[in-house]
Amino acid sequence: MPEGDTVWLTARRLHTALAGRLLTRSDLRVPRLATADLTGREVLDVTPRGKHLLTRIEGGLTLHSHLRMDGAWHVYAPDERWRGGPAHQIRAILATTAHTAVGYRLPVLDLIRTSDEHSVVGHLGPDLLGPDWDFEEAVRRVCADPARPLGEALLDQRNLAGIGNVFKCELAFLARVTPWLPVGDLPAGVPERLVATAHRLLEDNKERFERRTTPSSRPDQKLYVYGRKHQPCYRCGTPIRWDDRHDRISYWCPGCQKGPGPEAAVAG
Known part of the structure; x- marks a missing residue:
């Protein structure tokens, strides 16, 4: 069950795999994002905020996801078989030449302006694993x-x-x-x-x-x-x-x- 510790580790693994690299594939499988294409943009960082994941992308964009009860992100090498679940459960694919990040069963997936991140995480209290823990x-x-x-x-x-x-x-x-x-x-x-x-x-x-x-x-x-x-x-x-x-x-x-x-x- 994803909680703050799981989200923190997921963010670190996504950051290690994607940050500083250009996206060679972008596939967001939710209707409102079906036409969004992030290919060619650099992933700047992946930051956890409580149970939220903020994947910041070149051009002032943030891919916001939340795992809730059974969502998950998996990272694969180019020739590695995907094992996170059946294809119909995939909600997002972000790939670079080195790794592919696949989001399964994500109940929340939004593409927002980075400057608007407060609209999805601004209500949160002190983050137990955040740098500004109070x-x-x-x-x-x-x-x-x-x-x-x-x-x-x-x-x-x-x-x-x-x-x-x-x-x-x-x-x-x-x-x-x-x-x-x-x-x-x-x-x-x-x-x-x-x-x-x-x-x-x-x-x-x-x-x-x-x-x-x-x-x-x-x-x-x-x-x-x-x-x-x-x-x-x-x-x-x-x-x-x-x-x-x-x-x-x-x-x-x-x-x-x-x-x-x-x-x-x-x-x-």
């Missing part, structure tokens, strides 16, 4: 609505840019509270620790596609709660519970995490 502002935004459930506050990209559902569940576990606890009910100091931990976890994971939040090196113990329905908690042995009645599935340990359950969100 810890104090991030804490302020997360705590701005004391009645809001913690999970919602963490997922809101206007508060923190880069957290997705996996990190939401893992962060709530590490804070020993449920995702439905109102932010205002967090013990003193916990909001600051949560934001600091979010920053650390994304930094720790940005160099790899295999996400890990536990200290264990075992391949079957990468995450504390996410995706571990009915399995015993590593700390207390209580079976992990899950809830899928809302937009995002939540996993939590009722033994370790204190606070209301998902019924609080239903009642609200």
